[in-house]
Structures are given as C-alpha cells and as structure tokens.
Amino acid sequence: MNFSIPLSHLDQYWSGFVVTLKTSVIALILSFIIGFIIATLRVSGVRPLAFFARWYVEFLRNTPLLVQVFFFYYALPRLHVSWLNFNGYQAGMLGLTFYTAAYIAENVRAGIQSIDKGQLEAARASGLTYYQAMLYIILPQAFRIVIPPLGTQFINLVKNSAVLAFFAGLDIMYVADSLQGSSGEVFGVYTFAALFYLIITIPLTILVNYLEKKLAY
Amino acid sequence: MDVIVQAFSASNLIFLGKGLLITIWLAIVSIAVSFVFGSLLAIFRYSKTLVLAQLAFVYTEIVRNLPLILILYFAFFGLPEFGLQLSIFWKMAIGLILFEISQLAEIVRGGLNSIEKGQIEAARSTGMTYRQTLFHIIIPQAFKRMIPALVSQFITIVKDTSYTAMFGLMDVLNAAQIIWNQQFSFIFPIIILVAVLYFVINFTLSSVSLRIEKKLG
Numbered sequence: 001m002n003f004s005i006p007l008s009h010l011d012q013y014w015s016g017f018v019v020t021l022k023t024s025v026i027a028l029i030l031s032f033i034i035g036f037i038i039a040t041l042r043v044s045g046v047r048p049l050a051f052f053a054r055w056y057v058e059f060l061r062n063t064p065l066l067v068q069v070f071f072f073y074y075a076l077p078r079l080h081v082s083w084l085n086f087n088g089y090q091a092g093m094l095g096l097t098f099y100t101a102a103y104i105a106e107n108v109r110a111g112i113q114s115i116d117k118g119q120l121e122a123a124r125a126s127g128l129t130y131y132q133a134m135l136y137i138i139l140p141q142a143f144r145i146v147i148p149p150l151g152t153q154f155i156n157l158v159k160n161s162a163v164l165a166f167f168a169g170l171d172i173m174y175v176a177d178s179l180q181g182s183s184g185e186v187f188g189v190y191t192f193a194a195l196f197y198l199i200i201t202i203p204l205t206i207l208v209n210y211l212e213k214k215l216a217y
Numbered sequence: 218m219d220v221i222v223q224a225f226s227a228s229n230l231i232f233l234g235k236g237l238l239i240t241i242w243l244a245i246v247s248i249a250v251s252f253v254f255g256s257l258l259a260i261f262r263y264s265k266t267l268v269l270a271q272l273a274f275v276y277t278e279i280v281r282n283l284p285l286i287l288i289l290y291f292a293f294f295g296l297p298e299f300g301l302q303l304s305i306f307w308k309m310a311i312g313l314i315l316f317e318i319s320q321l322a323e324i325v326r327g328g329l330n331s332i333e334k335g336q337i338e339a340a341r342s343t344g345m346t347y348r349q350t351l352f353h354i355i356i357p358q359a360f361k362r363m364i365p366a367l368v369s370q371f372i373t374i375v376k377d378t379s380y381t382a383m384f385g386l387m388d389v390l391n392a393a394q395i396i397w398n399q400q401f402s403f404i405f406p407i408i409i410l411v412a413v414l415y416f417v418i419n420f421t422l423s424s425v426s427l428r429i430e431k432k433l434g
Contacts, residue, residue, distance in 0.1 A: 062372065062419035063412045064379035067390060071412075074397065075404045155282070162284035166383050173286055186294040194283055201282035
C-alpha cells in the first residue's frame with residue numbers, strides 16, 4: 001500500500017471533502033423542507049394530497065437513487081426546456097434531495113403521529129385553531145422525535161453523495177477515483193478517501209446514538 | 218405514442234429482461250450471503266467473551282460508515298491487485314456483500330439487544346446452557362422483531378445493485394442505458410419502465426413483510 005500518492009494530493013482530498021460536506025448539508029436542508037411538506041400533506045386529511053404524498057414516498061423509496069439521478073441528468077434535458085438542463089452536479093444534488101425527502105417525510109410523519117391525538121383536541125378545546133395547535137403544540141414535540149432520524153439521514157446523505165463521482169461531481173469519491181486513474185495506486189488512494197468519509201460519519205454516528213438514548217422517553 | 222411502441226420492442230424487452238435477471242440474481246446472492254455473515258458478526262458481538270467480538274465491532278463500525286460506492290471501487294480495482302481474476306459479476310457481488318454484512322450485522326445486533334437480559338438469566342437458571350439459551354430463546358424472539366428492519370435493508374440491497382451498472386455489469390439499469398444511448402428518444406419510456414421494475418420488486422417485498430409481521434403478531 002502506497003500512501004505517498006494520496007499524501008502528496010491532500011489538497012485535492014480536502015476540496016473533495018468540502019464538496020461532499022457542502023452538498024450533504026444543502027441537500028439535507030432542501031430535503032427537510034420537501035419532506036416536511038410531503039408529511040404535512042400526508043396527514044392533512046385531504047384525500048388527493050394525502051394520496052400524492054403517500055405515492056411520492058413509496059415510489060422514491062422503492063427505486064434506486066441512481067435511477068433518479070439518471071432521470072434528472074439524461075431524461076429531463078430531452079424536454080428541451082432550458083432550465084431543465086442540469087449538469088452532473090446539479091442532477092446529483094436534485095436526486096439526493098428528492099430521494100432523501102421521501103425518507104424524511106416518513107420520519108416527520110412518524111413524529112407527528114406519535115403525539116397523542118388528545119393533545120390536538122385539548123389544544124383545540126382551549127381555543128387554538130388547527131394550524132395554531134399544529135404549529136405550537138404538535139410540531140415542536142414531533143421535531144424532538146425527528147432529530148435522531150434526521151441525523152441518520154444526514155449520515156446516509158454523506159454516504160450517498162458518493163454518487164456524484166459518477167457525474168464528475170468533484171466530491172471525495174471523484175477525487176480518489178481520478179487519482180487512482182492517473183496514478184494506478186488503488187489501496188492507498190481509496191483508503192484515504194475512506195478516512196475522509198469516516199471523519200464525518202463516525203462522530204455523527206456516535207452523536208445520533210447519544211441523542212437516541214437521551215431523547216428516548 | 219410511436220416512440221413508446223418502438224422503445225418497448227420485443228428485442229429491447231428481452232434485453233432488459235436479461236438485465237433484470239442479473240439484477241435479481243445479484244440481489245439474491247448478496248442478501249443470502251451477507252445475511253448469514255452479518256448475523257454471525259452480530260452474534261459474535263452479542264457474546265462479548267469472544268475475541269472475535271472486537272473484530273466484528275471494528276469491521277461493522279468502519280464499513281457501515283463508508284459509502285457503498287467506495288467499497289465497490291475497492292472491489293473493482295482492489296481484488297485484481299490480490300491476483301483474484303474474477304468476473305465483473307463476482308467482483309460486484311463481493312463488494313456488495315462486504316458492505317451489506319455491516320448493515321445487516323447492525324440490524325441483527327439491534328434485534329438481539331432488544332430482548333431483555335433477564336430472559337438469559339431465567340433460561341440459564343432452568344438449566345439451559347448459554348448456547349441453548351441463545352439459539353432457542355434469544356435468537357427466535359429477536360428475529361421476529363427484526364423482520365421490518367431486515368426487509369427494508371433487503372429492499373435497499375435491491376436498489377444498491379444498480380450502482381454496479383457504472384462498473385460495467387450488465388444489470389437492468391445498464392441494459393436500459395445501452396438502449397437509450399442507441400436511440401435517445403427512448404429515454405422516457407425506458408427509464409420509467411426500469412423505475413417501475415425496481416418498484417414492483419421492492420413494493421412486493423415490503424408487502425410480503427407486512428403480511429408476515431401481521432401473521433406473527
């Protein structure tokens with residue numbers, strides 16, 4: 001195993017690391033927003049909206065992320081609408097966002113439904129409207145329950161973001177693969193990529209485990 | 218309309234069908250082998266006395282925190298460096314198995330830990346050996362509880378096989394890519410068909426799991 005090649009390209013690994021981290025953070029924020037909306041539709045009680053939300057979740061969770069990225073990368077540009085022409089990085093980011101949103105929607109829904117129905121009734125009885133009750137009583141409690149799963153989704157995002165490597169996304173995986181291609185060194189180059197992923201994922205895994213224990217009641 | 222009819226020509230469908238068989242075969246091999254080894258690793262960790270417990274711990278915690286795509290790169294370029302001349306199918310299968318072992322080990326471990334420790338003491342006090350307790354009391358109960366998590370990981374494995382298309386395995390996604398590269402107007406019908414194929418496999422898996430859960434109570 002030869003570490004001199006990755007060691008002399010640490011700057012490239014670092015820029016890949018920044019891309020991976022940045023992409024995962026942005027995708028997490030966007031997928032939280034979308035996931036939250038989908039979950040709200042799901043519990044809205046409005047039939048067509050709940051139906052849409054249910055099948056969004058089922059379809060995106062049961063098909064591969066790569067197929068979804070391909071859809072944004074290869075299929076949508078065929079519509080010849082200028083703003084639907086995505087480059088590899090954008091297609092990867094969109095795929096990661098919509099895919100993760102389906103998982104987050106399920107987490108948020110589970111969070112909302114875990115709050116005792118009596119609380120909503122009590123809040124309504126005390127004069128709050130449905131939206132006030134949701135916003136001030138149900139959602140803050142649901143959010144607490146959703147935090148550990150959100151951490152898990154973030155870890156998954158960091159790992160799944162390696163899909164960017166297939167689309168020249170300049171992330172850790174892409175940097176390592178390019179370096180492997182130009183130098184021919186396999187183990188040293190990929191071991192360093194592994195280390196850069198573990199720097200993010202291992203502390204997060206420990207944090208999520210801690211939060212799960214702390215917030216469990 | 219013509220495009221759809223042409224895209225779904227007999228020869229294209231047969232080509233996709235062959236790819237689908239490879240996807241299914243790869244998924245079955247990966248699920249079966251990684252379930253066996255993942256369970257073993259989890260049992261090693263559960264029986265803390267074994268030296269193997271430490272090894273199992275290190276392996277699961279490192280590998281499950283890495284991207285699958287990185288492990289596939291390792292397998293693709295690394296296995297030949299060991300002098301192993303394997304077909305692309307087995308290189309990909311080994312990569313998948315190495316990764317999924319860690320995921321399944323974590324699920325099985327969670328299942329084992331969910332059984333109250335008092336049961337071990339109770340079983341031991343009735344005269345059963347530790348091994349008898351493990352295999353007749355703990356594992357059967359734990360297994361029942363893990364079914365939902367196991368099946369959802371099996372679904373993930375089916376989706377995960379799609380990454381092998383990027384390494385040249387002729388799975389259903391790669392077959393689809395070849396078809397739409399020959400005739401780019403086929404992209405929409407073909408990519409949607411592929412997504413639906415994955416969806417049908419995975420939705421069936423999750424429905425079967427729900428039925429088993431209900432049966433077991």
